Amino acid sequence: MPPGRQPALFELEPEPDRWELAAETDCLAAMVVFNRPLDSVYSYLVPDDLREIIAPGQRVRVPFGRGDQLTLGYCVGVTTTVPTHRKLKTLHEILDREPLLSGAMLDLTKWIGERYLSSWGQVLDSVIPAGVKKQAGTRQIVTFELPPDLDLAQLKIPAKQRAVLEVLQQSSAPLTVDVLAERAGCGSSPIDSLRRKGLIVPRRGRSEVAQADVIEVEKQSDLQLNAEQQTALISILEALREQRHETLLLHGVTGSGKTEVYIQAIREVVSYGRQAIVLVPEISLTPQTIRRFRARFPSVAVLHSHLSDADRHWHWQQIAEGKVQVVVGARSAIFAPVPQLGLIVIDEEHEATFKQNSTPRYHARDVARERARRENVPLVLGSATPTLESLQRARLGLDRLLTLKQRVERRPLPHVTLVDTRNDPLISKGQAIGRALGQGIAHALRERGQVILFLNLRGFSPVLWCPRCSGIRCPDCDVTLTWHKDKGLLLCHSCEYSIAPPERCEKCGLPGLRFLGTGTQRLEAEVRTKFPTARLLRMDSDSMRAPGSHDEALESFREGRVDLLLGTQMIAKGLDFPNVTLVGVIDADTLLHQPELRSAERTFQLISQVAGRTGRGDREGRVLVQTMSPMEPVIQFAARHDYDSFAERELEHRAATHSPPFSLMARLILRSLTESSVQAESRRIAGILRQTTAEKNLGVRILGPAPALITKLRKYYRYHLQFTAENHAAIQELWRDAAPRFQLHPDVEMTIDMDPLDLR
DNA sequence: TTAGACCATTAC
């Protein structure tokens, strides 16, 4: 309404939403969503020549916005009930011959959008692999065929052209220019002339150029299950046979043979002619895991991050055609378009990599649960250290708990010793390996056992210390710079910033800066000095840059060409090496003292997982955990392999603080290059949110705004707000209501994260 | 998220 004009009386009542007014017509409308943060579904008229082709799940190009920019969208439905009051724009083009997604998968993506507060179109855009969108690995080709009523004898044409037509007549399939020219013994010009005269008809199509290579693996038969494994398997088979959805939480200590249980359950699924999806953390997608599945099933698709677009497209195609029995992959494999899903397995359920940290910020476990529920199939979650979220569901009787307490072949769990490093003379001198651990390593090596040393810090030293100004920081991020001795540079681990280390502090000019703390590189140097004859391998994201180096490194450790493996997270998970007799944890405290909701849980998980890397063969394994807080309950529980007591205590704590799993959380992050605008905007937005939750009585608790734990990241200042509520619906409603009214200042960006794991 | 519309300011 123009300013200064009084509204007429009849305009005071809000107009009815005209889009509600729809009528059955003989027009056809396509419902389209876009890869933008828009909640609506837009309708477009389908022109007559596309009526037969259009289907939900295809991508389309449509005029959109004031300038009718041709914009890519996803068709999510087709209807003859079209809105009548507004003139619809017309669909311009259909980009896919076949739908990229089934109706069921479209519905699932809609659910994801609602659950994780992102638009349907954004979800679709991230679910469909780039290689599928680009049709990577296929090429457009033009082939020629004869028109239907051609009488070759009647034609008066040059000999070369006649030869071309004869070749075509004898061929059973249409031919490309190259083939045609070769067989007719001519160049391309006769073919061109024929085309111009209309004596041959061109046809567009796509042909495959890429194909994933097939790896032959020696087949194996099923292993004998022990009683516990058998019981777990039977529970899964029951759900399978009754064709009902149930989530089964398989809590099995490290080395208890969870994978064998999955495999035998999948065998049943495959026998029904159905397919299974197995999600594993990316880091576990080692040749070892892959071989294990390939050895047991004829057709396994492995989806990992280093697949080319073409390979990914090819696999997607194979999966959709039902040619694959088992899909093994990381997070996004939950969207594998298997035609007849039979079972979903998530191994290492507690791993944070199952949560995507870009929009849509879905958790593959929760998407899996929803997909399994909709398709009436069981979901198996496996872990030695289940998340408290999953455990609590089992305790409430929503999911079923299956427990494997024994390692296979009755192997004992490794003995874990806590080493108090507070009074260790070597540690006080700044070394990373204390006396006890040093002796342990020497002993293990003498006995020809292999050793794993775990330290969750890459680089040589995490801080360059100025006595007056403390650590040298990244100018763009609120973190200290890490000294990488091999490169001779101080690096920021949050962005790409690097500088040569200064002689004097740049702030106060004081000389005498010192490198404090130990990363994997310094640990490597220390090991070389202390154990000069040991064959040593360091694994972290710096040393494992080259493609394939990760697998190669693990292979050489497996084959005994390496005695001592040291590294970060990378070596903590899922590795199965029978000859490892000692695992050393350099510092169990680093994770523990972070002011994060899940710091205790992560510490417990990490120690348990690392400890699980030993004692997996005939030889006994032991674990030495260096810590400055040996009395800390979490560390004690981990040392005793006592998940139940750990969980009991942590659940009590979560209940007392109304944290997940006793409430639901969401996190709103705002960032800007200008600190004052994020601060002001977060306050303003917090106001709107608080007002909305009060007005609508939603019962959402809102914390903040406050500067985020990482105050500054890649030049951006960050503030955040935390929401807690009884259920997702309250937060969803709050967001739906409040977010459209934010009118955020253009230099402030905003992200909403439902069920956040990373609270930094 | 994007781009046009609208308005104000600036340069020529």
Added chain:
DNA sequence: TAATGGTCTAAG
């Protein structure tokens, strides 16, 4: 008067 830039708003 045209060009530029910031802000607002709607998107079928």
